[in-house]
Amino acid sequence: MEENLLKTCLYDKHVALGALMSPFGGFIMPIQYTNITDEHNAVRQRAGMFDVSHMGEIFVSGPDADKFVNHIFSNDIRGMEDGKILYGMMLYPNGTTVDDLLVYKEFEPNSYLLVVNASNIAKDYEWLCAQKEGYDVTVVNESDNWGQIALQGPEAEKYAVETLGLAKAAELGFYTYCNFTTCHFDQAERVEKSCRMIVSRTGYTGEDGFEIYAPHSVINEMWDTLLAAGVAPCGLGCRDTLRFEAGLPLYGHELSDEITPLEAGLGMFAKVKDKEEFIGRDALVEQKQAGLTRKSVGIELQDKAIPRAGYPVEVDGVQVGVVTTGYRSISTDRSVCVALVDKAYTELGTNVEIRIRKKVFPGIVTKRRFYETNYKK
Amino acid sequence: MAKTVEGLYYSESHEWVKVEGNVAVIGITDFAQHAMGDLSYVDMPEVDDELEAGEEFGAVESVKAASDLFTPVTGKVVEINEALEDAPELLNEDAFANWIMKVEMSDPSELEGLMDAAAYEAMCANE
Known part of the structure; x- marks a missing residue:
């Protein structure tokens, strides 16, 4: 199994930094370099960078x-x-x-x-x-040809402009991008070649930031430059706690080949009304007309116990749903989760229980976003 | 390096047992707290719970994962360490000074099936 895992172009850097490496999405990826809490806080308070070359x-x-x-x-x-x-x-x-x-x-x-x-x-x-x-x-x-670094946090723009020299990045609005031309050494032809770099104002943390796509050698240089400038290397561990707090879904958890965007509460990204046709539209129209039978909600526990993916959501001892992602939220210090539950229990304020090992813990249905996002523009 | 303490009994699932008369004081090892990283929650049993050796009695949780705890001995829970409810990080600071529960043993001979510090260290070296 292990030997079939793919390595990103930054694999050696992670190992040299002493990262805890673990399989994710077919790749061997860094989970943490120091610890999840510190890396999470670095992104919320300053700036962090993620190797997302696996995308x-x-x-x-x-x-x-x-x-x-x-x-x-x-x-x-x-x-x-x-x-x-x-x-x-x-x-x-x-x-x-x-x-x-x-x-x-x-x-x-x-x-x-x-x-x-x-x-x-x-x-x-x-x-x-x-x-x-x-x-x-x-x-x-x-x-296979592109590496990617996600530079995220309130100081991301400063590092993009001052450290990487990407002045144009500062002008980018949220969910826009621009192209840069840079140089890299073509290993096959043994020559310097100009190449394309894509910089978008996007991310998966709930903070301002950029995602930068470029050939492997460019990504390697950029990683070193950002590291030397003091940007915290951050692993997939905190990438998950950050995206979760910001209410962003993860495929395989909040979305899957068994879950529709309507059920996941992402109907605003499925334009059933505006568009006459796209694959899956008819099924969504039908699901809307028939009424949803289940929906993704947030649940906050009063206790410190931690709800985790797969734990049952119950009402009066009967299972009414399942947790899709849950944590002791680092930024809010609350035990919260996203769960897919029967429609009857999705109103804000509904009392439900989550079974954690042998015990059940009372919780209240909330919004799915647990942290106020700080996007620019 | 994870440390051990002489004179304690150790389980394969990384609990330690200190014997005080017929009471077993139980906690997790330094190796276990180290493997888990910063702990954010300790799920403890209730006083008076009757536990069978090998039975799950709670869990320690880090940001990323929950790790179940298993009692090395059979008996009744007589006390839990309430300080851990508000300060799970005590286990990270000193896993041997901070016990999780005390069990009144019904079969002290079960202790013979546990490891001493040297055997436990050898097991950890292979993990």
Whole structure:
């Protein structure tokens, strides 16, 4: 099993830093360098950087690319300006989720970058190829060629501009991006070549920040530069506590091939009303008309016990749902979770219980966002 | 390096036992607290709980994970360390000075199945 795990281009840096390494999404990834709490707080209070080179980059272009992406994507890309980014899902015809992803509108017509979850790269690529019949498009999986660093936190802009010299990054609005041209050494041809770097004002922490995509050697240099400037290297451990507090879903937990975006409470990213057609739309319309049977909610416990994924949610001793992610929230010091529960128990303020090992603990249904996000612009 | 204390009994699931008459004082080892990282919660049993050797009696939790605790001896819980409710980090600071529960043993011969410090250290070296 272990030997089949993929390494990102920054693998050696993580090992040299003494990171605790663990499998995630088919890759061997850093979970923490120091401890999750300190890394979490570094991102909330200053700046942290994550190796997210495991994420997938799939490019879609060709005369029918506008039509095709709108067909496979739940959000509405019509009228999207160049340099804009949209979050949304690819759905199966039954409305459940293939993956959640970012769609980048490129600075030329009929051209998009799809950024997908590491664990779903192969599945997504096959899915896209299977759907493109009748569309004049080219789908290219370039995931192996791109590294990615997520630079996150209130001081992210300062480091992007002053340390990395990306002055243009400061002008970026939330969910927009720009291209830079930089140089890297082409190992195959043994020459310096110019290459593309993508900088977007996006992230997965609830803080301001950037996601920077570039060839492996550029990402390696950038990692060293940021590290030397004092940016905290942060592992996937705190990436999960941060995204969870900010109410952001994780595929395999809040979304899956058994969960629709409506059930996950992400209906605003599935444009059932605005769009006449996309894969999965009919199923969502039907689910809306019939009424949801279950929905994702937040639950706060009064006790310090920690709800975790898979624990049952109960009312009067009967299971009415299941926890999808839960923590003792680092930024708010409360025991909270997101859970998928029967519709009858989803009103804010509803009393429920969570079974943790042998005991049940009382909780109250809350919003799914436990921390006020600090996005810029 | 994780430390051990001479004169205690050790379980394969990383609990230690200190014998005081017919009472077993039980905690987690330094190796265990080290492997878990910063602890944020200790799930403790109730006083008067009747436990069978090998039975789960609670858990210690870090940010990332919960790790179940198993009692090395059979008996009745006579006291729990309430200080851990508000300060689970005490286990990180000194895992041997901060016990979790005290059990009135019904079969002290069970202690013979546990390890001494040297045997426990050897086991940890292989993990």
